[in-house]
Every structure is written in C-alpha cells, then in structure tokens.
Amino acid sequence: MASVLSEVTGEVVPLAVKIVVAGGFSVGKTTFVKSISEIAPVTTEAPMTMASVGVDDRALTPGKTTTTVAMDFGRIALAEDLLLYLFGTPGQDRFWFMWDDLVRGAIGAVVLLDTRRIEDCFPAIDWFESRGVPFVVAINRFDGKLPHDTNEVREALGIPEHVPIIETDAREKEEVKMALVSLVGHCLAVA
C-alpha cells in the first residue's frame, strides 16, 4: 500500500482503523483500553451524582465512584502509516444512539463480560449479531477468580461455537493484547 504524504509537511498520512470495546456497566472497558493505549485514554468521566443512583446499578460495584458518561478512546501506532483506535462504548443505555457512529467500519468488537452479571452484555451481543459485526467475548477475571467455565458462559449467552470466548485481565497489557489478537484472528476467519 503506497503511503499518502501530507501536502504541507510531507509527513505520512496514516490510515486509522478501530476496534470497539463493549460490555455492561463498570465491567472494565476503560481499564482494558488504558492497559494498551499509547495515550492516556481520552475520557469524559464525571463523578456520579445522586441523580444517577437508581439509574445506574451500583449495588454490585460499590467501590466504583465514577462512570463513563461519554465515549472514551485509546490509540496505538501499529506502524508509521497505521493507527489502531480502541473505543469503549458508553456504559449506559441512554447512549445507545452513539453506537452506530462508533461501530461503522470497525474491525470488530471485544465484548467484556463479568460472570457475576452475565446478562449485562446481552444488549451488546444482540446489537453486534443483528448488524453482522464480528466479536469475541472476553471474560474479565476480577480478583483472579473465574466463577464459571467458558462452556457455561457460551450456553448462557447462546452464542455459536465459532465465536471465541476467552479469558482476559483488563489490567494486564499482554492479556489485552491477546484478546485483540483473538478478535482480529476471528475477523480474518469469518472475512
């Protein structure tokens, strides 16, 4: 692929591609992006106010004091002329309108799953399946524990055999990297 050069500076104009990171509220999407991004993820996280108590279910995540109220993203230079963006989907249902814009032209999606709240990722999986967006399911190991095996998770999610279900730790760069390798490999397999 011939590189395009900037008319003004002669710099290489990179091509940018993107992967979407989805999943339920406070499942670790921002952490996942942060673990591998070269830039501090650009996030508009605002402390949740009393107004969001009851709207956002915090009962199972009492330690969480902020939530993502707009999209956040990270960036990785894969080559001089190739940038990879990671976009965390907004965690709450009221931001669904942003998903079309996020996902259009995307390589695919990593759906992060917390086995304590499997049902939280149903909407994301439904959305990707209905639009033919390739995805993998990555079970985020909280505190190193994995209360379900992947077969149980597959059964609970009702997703076909060819969709990879992997384990990950959103805090570890190598694990995040392997989750992305799994996704792009899956995309190649179904391309």
Add this chain to the structure above:
Amino acid sequence: MSEEYADEAPLVRPYALTGGRTRAIGSDFPIEAVIETTLAGRAGKGELAHESKAIVELCVSPTTLIEISSKLTVPIGVVRVLIGDLAEGGQVRVHHGEQGSSRPDVSLLERVLDGIRAL
C-alpha cells in the same frame, strides 16, 4: 432558570457554529477518518471562522476526526459538518482508506494482526 444553571449552560449552542446544519455534503465519514490540511487551506486560514481555523491549524499534522473533536472540545457531529465544508472548499483532505463503511479487507486485517502481535 436560576443563576446557578445559567452559569453552566454553554454560551453558544453547538450547532450554531454550523448555521444549524447537522449534515454537510460529503461529511459522512467515520470518526477515525484522518484529516489533512492542504496548502490552500493553510494559505487561506485567515478568512475562516474561529473553529474552522482551529481545525485547519491542528490538521497541518494529520489528525483524526475523533481527536479533533476531543482536542478542540467541539462535538463530533459539529466537527464533521465543519470538515465537510472545509473539504468542499479544498482547505482540507479527508482520508479513510478504501473500506468506506464496510469492514477492513483481509490484507489490512493481516497488517493489524501483525502490528498487535509485535506490540
């Protein structure tokens, strides 16, 4: 409206910058599209309105739509319309590969896979 809320409201409604338009001709590009200022754009930036001028200045070094929005703190939809106008005027060029709105092809996926493995 109380004084307190009045202080928090934006001074200008976002789409006032675009004359109320939420779409511009040729502005249907993805959020990761890379925007590059042209020589004509750099030469003529003095005549542009504040936000458009900021875009032209920023994109002398090629920048994605999402990062323009983030750096200038202007909503994505508004930036898209402004870039559409600038592109039509020849002040910027918009790059988003060959894939358009479909998924990246096999050769691009292979490059991405190699790139991630090498991180």
